[in-house]
Amino acid sequence: MDNLKLAKLREDGKRTTIKIGDIVIGEDFVVIAGPCGVESEEQTVETAKAVREGGGMMFRGGAYKPRTSPYDFQGLGLQGLKILEKARATTGLPIVTEVIDPRDVSWVCEFADILQIGARNMQNFSLLKEVGRAGKPVLLKRGMYSTLKEWLNCAEYILAEGNMDVMLCERGIRTFETYTRNTLDLSMIPAIRELSHLPVLIDPSHGTGKLSLIEKMCFAAIAAGADGLLLEVHINPCEAKSDADQQFNPQQFALLMQKIQKLQKFMQEKVFNSSIISGDL
């Protein structure tokens, strides 16, 4: 990690905070929830309402979808962005959405509050430079085959272009395990806190790919000190065009949020804020 200049821990120990509306990422525990993809106006706006009612603080949804097969649903593109804008107007929730093409960065900025760089694009350096020049916060997901070092260097690409509002998101990596979609690497939370000042979020929906496992992984992430969670919620998961097996319905999401809030409160007790090895984290 020797060549990190901007992503490495600061000498004064100050951590990055990113203010979006009333929410300060890095200070407040943030839950970003929404469907995998924007499929229609009704599905999106209704899900956004459910996310707000359930206690979610930001809304996510993909207008541009990087898919394994070129024949899979690729997202609604610009129409999807317009629908996300409507969801924000209806609920007031800030919008997090993925950008996959450097040519789209300025346009996605016109509609979104946070630009997401997906796992498959983590090392798309021209895209990283482009979002580094954009005036919007960036959520950088960890590539499915990437080491922490590579990941932090990708954050460095964005920071080096002058965009200091970067947050990291662990979403599981490829291992030999096949029961889960990916292996959610929660050790990254304290590891990043040791090495970097950037906020770190956890996406247990992609991290496990299994609805039954997500709840417990949320608890583990909170206990490990995550700054927030990304959760997939769909107004009607059975009809989802992508990731149908890992999206909560609104009732499940609301129940989960109640538990998350309780645990989050509990974890705020002072005793958890220090490490038995090295004192303050």
Place this chain on the structure above:
Amino acid sequence: MKLDDIRHNIDLIDSKILKLLNDRFEQGLLAKRFKDKIEDPKREKEVMERIKNNANALVESDFSTGIYKNILTESKRLQGKSLVIIGFQGEHGAYSEEAVRHYDSNFVTIPCTTFNEVFEGVNSGTYDYGIVPVENTLGGVVGPVNELLINTDLQIIGAIDMPVHHCLLMVPGTDHRDIREVYSHSQALAQCRRFLSRNNLTPVPYYDTAGAARMIAEKQPRGCACIAGKLSAELYNLEILKENIEDLSSNRTRFLLLSKQPHEDGGTKCTITFTTEHKAGTLFSVLELFASSGINLTRIESIPNEPGDYSFFLDFDGSIKDPKIMDTLEKAEKQTSGFKILGCYSEKVVGH
């Protein structure tokens, strides 16, 4: 050429035909202003003769005369309705037209090329009313309109203060990544300067916002979009790529409604114009009259007439039926020349 392309062309032609029909009916309504009766058999015969003799390859005269019988019937039906006609500067879809809709959506709006045409049309009785913009929060006063107001005998009968939200419009289905040039009135381009530069778009000045929308819809130039209001998107079937692209959301324009007759019921706001002697303190002494009577001035504007000679506009809260205001105006008239009450009216503030 594919079937889809041909159908696309057909759709474009249909929308042009309908626009032209609307233009024709508008002219019919204006013609009525110069006729005593709706029926004019001589003129009708002339029109039908011309149609019959104007044979086009596929448009046979039996067909065209059939259509024209229908058109004339509809035109006469419209003439028979007592529709209120209001003139505005610009093409259909202009912000002035949007302002009219806020005032009374039943008014029939007629586009004019210049502000002068609006004034003339009301003066001659061709239009019942006219609407003109007077000031914009970002662009300042609309100079040509103020000059016309000083010299007009028309009365202000209403005002509309309206937010102006610009939209980026494109031909439906255009790939937004291909857009390079954006056409619009230079004012609108200036009000969206930061948006354009963020997205690497080149501004191209055009004579009118709605005119730019019409051009984009009709000519469909490659890689081009335009900035205009939502109404233009509706009228010209353009897709809104992005709403509210103005750099400052507080962008507002104030419009005045003009008529030959003063507003019957008066109102809560007045506009006067006058010239003062070119001497120290003359304007101040007029303003002092208003101040000492406790009248709230809402706008003061000076317009140069000749070098060293200025006309002033004064807007203030109150009614000319109020004795206090009548008294102040009487005193003001004595101290000034060219004194004129342009109107006492009520102002509608939209979307505050």
